[in-house]
Amino acid sequence: MNIAAFTLIDLRRTLADRSGVVFSVILPVVFYLLFGAMQDYAEAPLNDGNTAAYVMIGMAVYGGVVAACATTGNVVVEQSTGWGRQLALTPLPTPAMLASKGVIILVRALLPVLAVNIAGLFTQADMPAGEWITCAVLAVVVALPFGFYGMMFGLLFRSESAVSISSTALVILSFIGNAFSPLPEFLMGLSRFTPLYGASSLARYPLTDGIQAISDGTGTVTDPLWYAVVNVIAWTLVFSGACAVLSRRQKERK
Amino acid sequence: MNNTVIEAQGLIKSFKDGSGRTFNAVDGVNVEVGSGEIIGLLGPNGAGKSTLIDMVLGLTKPSSGTVRTFGGTPHQAIAHGRIGAVLQTGGLLPNLTVRDTIRMIAATHRNPLPLDTVLDQADLTHLADRKVVKCSGGEQQRIRFALAILSSPDLLILDEPTSGMDANARHTFWESMKTQASSGRTIVFATHYIEEAQNFAQRIIMVGNGRVVVDGPTDDVRAHAAxxxxxxxxxxxxxxxxxxxxxxxxxxxxxxxxxxxxxxxxxxxxxxxxxxxxxxxxAGSLEDAFLALTTDRPEASFAGSDHTH
Incomplete structure (x- = not known):
């Protein structure tokens, strides 16, 4: 048994989807340049860093989340075409297969996060190196639960369109989660309960210490860390729970 | 020495249909398959062949009854690479090359056959670098066959192995199966082509409405039933x-x-x-026997016919 070879071929196959990969990498970079680097407020200081860095992390999270979601969405669609049955006839144990898929989600999520951070390095984004690295790592980690999110859509729709529906929904969730441009203060009450709020706030925390940019009032509010932590945990449970229920329902029907 | 390869007892699988009523796709099957047997599984569409195969492979859990393969659970036999299967709906990844498909599945086995050997046995050497999506139905069927023999399994299960093949490809396929059989493998294949069963199987199991309608040596089935x-x-x-x-x-x-x-x-x-x-x-053909048995009589058995060899 050679899990590494198995994963490598699978990874190469995933990355062979050029347009998908390029799209998932280019889009968050372009968003960062448009809404971060090219804006007047880019160099406005924020704690030890600046606003461009704040926008950069948000876009990195968005990129990672979309990649994770697209990867698992595709996996579910593949499984339903019978590849899952093919794998079920091999000695490959389920934990090994999940680990293999985990590696692939990680690599896929890593690509946009890396790209956005490199774009940040070459533009105005600025923060201490330690915070920078921690934020980048967190951006990849918070993307992982969105693997379940993508899987949920895949189980629900079982077609290629599942991936595009779930990815499009992520744009809306990113806006409402205050991961893109600052929301007006009255929307923050809603925002804090949406999945991208937790992911982006947690990834930004090393830089912001909880500061959220808003579009009115004083321009910022400060949220405690536990808001983000509880949000991430709760949505991870919701997404994974939904996947468990959906896959059981589908098995019974089959 | 216990050389029973498959042992199914009181096997039932029920599904819910669209209106929520349950029906038994497999309705009380008892089958025993000995080592080295070559068995043709015949039955009309919806007779329960594929569900039966899924249970033998551990892909579907029986509603009741038991299946044992090589004296253990199907899962254990799969884990030891003792069963290879070509499934009707066994999916392939369309954007992978033939070579990578085989390498990927080979990576899941402990001692897979060398890539070149498998490519050769499945007559895929000239297609190795082609993407699966560009392969014809018959060629894709050969890829599935290649995946099935990777672990040199003791038991080969083939669900409609020649579907999508033209007459020529079917002939070549059965020639290669003869090679597989001569190495002592147990082979169970489901087919629509009664001629294939007649030519290749030593023993025929016919199923209809989820039950075994006939089970016996091919010649006896033909003689008795037709x-x-x-x-x-x-x-x-x-x-x-x-x-x-x-x-x-x-x-x-x-x-x-x-x-x-x-x-x-x-x-x-x-x-x-x-x-x-x-x-x-x-002499009556197996086809006549098949029609006679699956339409007229609910159940028939050949007492005294030795079908375990």
């Missing part, structure tokens, strides 16, 4: 329907055709006791 036809020109004083063993009679001009399951006795009687001339005997 009556032979004895045809002759009979003298006027012979009443065909009163002859020994005659089941039905049809008359075409001066020639009388009788169906019987005792063709030898009837022929001997006609030639020695009557003035019958121009006698011919034709």
């Amino acid at each position: 009556p032979s036809q004895v045809s002759a020109v009979l003298p006027d004083d012979v009443e065909a329907s009163s002859l020994p063993g005659v089941q039905s009679v049809s008359i075409d001009g001066d020639r009388t055709t009788m169906t019987t399951d005792q063709s030898d006795e009837l022929a001997r009687h006609l030639l020695t006791r009557t003035g019958a001339t121009g006698l011919t005997i034709s």
Whole structure:
């Protein structure tokens, strides 16, 4: 048994989807340049860093989340075409297969996060190196639960369109989660309960210490860390729970 | 020594249909398959063949009853690479090359056959670098076959292995199966092509409505289930329907055709006791047996027929 070879071929196959990969990498970079680097407020200081860095992390999270979601969405669609049955006839144990898929989600999520951070390095984004690295790592980690999110859509729709529906929904969730441009203060009450709020706030925390940019009032509010932590945990449970229920329902029907 | 490869007892699988009613796709199957047997699994669409195969492979859990393969659970046999299967709906990844598909599945096995050997055995060497999506239905079927033999399994299960193949490809496929069989493998294959079962299987299991309708050596099934036809020109004083063993009679001009399951006795009687001339005997085909058994009789068994060899 050679899990590494198995994963490598699978990874190469995933990355062979050029347009998908390029799209998932280019889009968050372009968003960062448009809404971060090219804006007047880019160099406005924020704690030890600046606003461009704040926008950069948000876009990195968005990129990672979309990649994770697209990867698992595709996996579910593949499984339903019978590849899952093919794998079920091999000695490959389920934990090994999940680990293999985990590696692939990680690599896929890593690509946009890396790209956005490199774009940040070459533009105005600025923060201490330690915070920078921690934020980048967190951006990849918070993307992982969105693997379940993508899987949920895949189980629900079982077609290629599942991936595009779930990815499009992520744009809306990113806006409402205050991961893109600052929301007006009255929307923050809603925002804090949406999945991208937790992911982006947690990834930004090393830089912001909880500061959220808003579009009115004083321009910022400060949220405690536990808001983000509880949000991430709760949505991870919701997404994974939904996947468990959906896959059981589908098995019974089959 | 226990050389039972598959042992199914009281196997039932029920599904809910669209309106929420349950029906039994497999409805009480008892089957035992011994080492080295070559078995043709026949039955109309929806007879339960694929569900039965899924349970033997551990892909579907029985609603009740047990399946054991090589004395353990199907899962254990799969984990040890003892079962290889070509599934009707076994999916392939369209954007992977043939070579990578085989390498990927090979990576899941402990001691897979070398890539070149598998490519050669499945006649895929010239297609190795082609993407699966560019392969024809028959070629994709050969890829599935390649994946099935990767672990040199003791048991090969093939669900409609030749679907999508033209006559030529089917012939080549069965030739290669003969090689597989000669190495002592147990082979179970489901097919629509009754001719394939007749030519290749030593034992036939027919299923209908989730039950085993017939289970016996291929020749016995054919002989018992499909009556032979004895045809002759009979003298006027012979009443065909009163002859020994005659089941039905049809008359075409001066020639009388009788169906019987005792063709030898009837022929001997006609030639020695009557003035019958121009006698011919034709054996019933498996297809006739198949039609007769799956439409008329709910259940038939051949007591005393040794089908485990």
